[in-house]
Amino acid sequence: MRVVLAEDGDLLRAGVLALLEGHDDIEVVAAATSLPELLAAVDEHRPDVVLTDIRMPPDLTDEGIRAAGELRRTHPGVGVVALTQYSDVEYALDLVREGSDGRGYLLKERVADVDELVTALRTVAAGGSVIDQLVVDSLVAGGARRADSVLDRLTPRELEVLGMVARGMTNAAIADQLAVTDRAVEKHVGSILTKLDLPADAPVHRRVAATLVFLSEAGVGGIALG
Structure with missing residues (x-):
């Protein structure tokens, strides 16, 4: 390389x-x-x-x-x-x-x-x-988001699932964490992607795009890490 x-x-x-x-x-x-x-x-x-x-x-x-x-x-x-x-x-x-x-x-x-x-x-x-996982985690932990956020379209469970997607968790890992079936997680993820208006032909992979939407709505600006 x-x-x-x-x-x-x-x-x-x-x-x-x-x-x-x-x-x-x-x-x-x-x-x-x-x-x-x-x-x-x-x-x-x-x-x-x-x-x-x-x-x-x-x-x-x-x-x-x-x-x-x-x-x-x-x-x-x-x-x-x-x-x-x-x-x-x-x-x-x-x-x-x-x-x-x-x-x-x-x-x-x-x-x-x-x-x-x-x-x-x-x-x-x-x-x-x-x-970087710390970039994701620092914003997920913050919990704040913009007024009139697109994330308001999601149910509390969908928002929880999206936070796990943003952390890089697979559907299987999310299912294990929430004690639900893989199929239930698939349905949640599909609903999230639809509600966030992420088309299948988006130039950014849809799960990555969903993560970026989450990050942009969860907080903005630089967070100094020392």
């Missing part, structure tokens, strides 16, 4: 390089410190996946998200995993707005768990998607 790393912090960049180079099947083909360098490195090396900080030069705002959008158009086969120190749902939504395939959103603390980081890179490189 060929990786381009984009991180302007010298210590973190060196640390991630050392961790990834410990895996024989991973090759870091370039390291960038800014958005222009990142895009140029992808043009030159054609990696399988990009691991990028969200905030880096030139503006230190949302360069990683902008890079993901640009690469969706210029190099659609390249996966992007965005790293951030904040569980900011708006960034997560922007990252997958044009599709969740080949996109991941992780907190920087995940770098300490190299196996989890590598698993995310492999998942995204293969066209899958990853949303």
Whole structure:
């Protein structure tokens, strides 16, 4: 797996390089410190996946998200995993707005768990998607949502099921948690997707889309995690 790393912090960049180079099947083909360098490195090396900080030069705002959008158009086969120190749902939504395939959103603390980081890179490189579980859990636990929320269309049980979907639980795991049949969970999930107006041909996988709706309605803005 060929990786381009984009991180302007010298210590973190060196640390991630050392961790990834410990895996024989991973090759870091370039390291960038800014958005222009990142895009140029992808043009030159054609990696399988990009691991990028969200905030880096030139503006230190949302360069990683902008890079993901640009690469969706210029190099659609390249996966992007965005790293951030904040569980900011708006960034997560922007990252997958044009599709969740080949996109991941992780907190920087995940770098300490190299196996989890590598698993995310492999998942995204293969066209899958990853949303950091702490991002989901922090918002699910908050319990608040916007006035006139689309989630008001759901029954209390459907909202409970959606929260479990947002945590990444399978139908079987949800059924076990609620002590109901798999068929009952399937019916709840089908009803949720219909009520949230998520068509079968949506560009984002319907369960991922339902999760993103839940996150966007459950809370907005960055939650500093230290």
